[in-house]
Amino acid sequence: MDQHLPPDAPVASLTEFADIPRHAATLSAWGSVAGPSAPVAIGLATVIAATAWSKGSLRPSGAIAAAVVGSIALHAGWSWGGFLIVWFAWVTLGTRLGRARKEARTAGIVAKGGQRDATQVMANGGIFAAAATLSLLRGDLAAHAAVWGAAALAAAGADTMATEIGTWIGGAPRSVRTGRPVPTGTSGAVSLAGSVSMVGSALGLTAVAVAIGLVSAPHWWIVAVAGVFGAVVDTVAGALLQQRRWCPSCETPTEQMRHSCGMSTRHRGGWRWLGNDEVNLLCTASAAVLAWRLASMLA
């Protein structure tokens, strides 16, 4: 080993030492804890998405979309990627709980099953990916982007869990539009179990966002309020605006274009172009906009 240090070594060390507070400040800035390099982020996200596909949680198109969203989030920072991974584990758990019972209860109603495709992934995670991208491009906006990105994902998680737990253990849900009981799985219908799951999920995901360092503790309530708001918007839009279809053969309401009996269904009300995926995008977007407004008011 060379024991003769160059004469400028102590000076260099002191310079590095002086840099420590600056590095520490960067690391502690909320929502900007440096993530892995792009190749590592892409590799890790691809492995997780491929695993979810092999376990039947995602369709192939959904796995590709999830790998893209995951790569962006991980590259934006460990807090972004970590929050996305916990969120995905949470909604996957919710989807799997009582799956057989849920499928039996909603067989003729829901448009898509438990396997998410690319449109569903982007409706739920697109806003979060946009927020992560903004934080990568504009470090000065990273803390704000983290608040509305977290709110969008909290809303998507709250809405998903409301549906999953509600259709699993909830009683006959009531339509927000008519106030009358409707078949389990109908969009825009609420049950007590579903509503409790919605609020509980929004609060739980908010706690994760704070614990993981994505959102600063004083901003927790913005994520929680906006998350619940987005899920409520989803329910109301699902009840009042989303297209409703009818199977003339079974004489039953459904969200399927072709009913589980094989018969083509008829448009019966609501906006034809507004399906479940569009309503989910409205859910995450409305949460992000409210969080952005609230965070701007505080700034």
Ligand SMILES: [Zn+2]
């Ligand atoms: Zn039918």
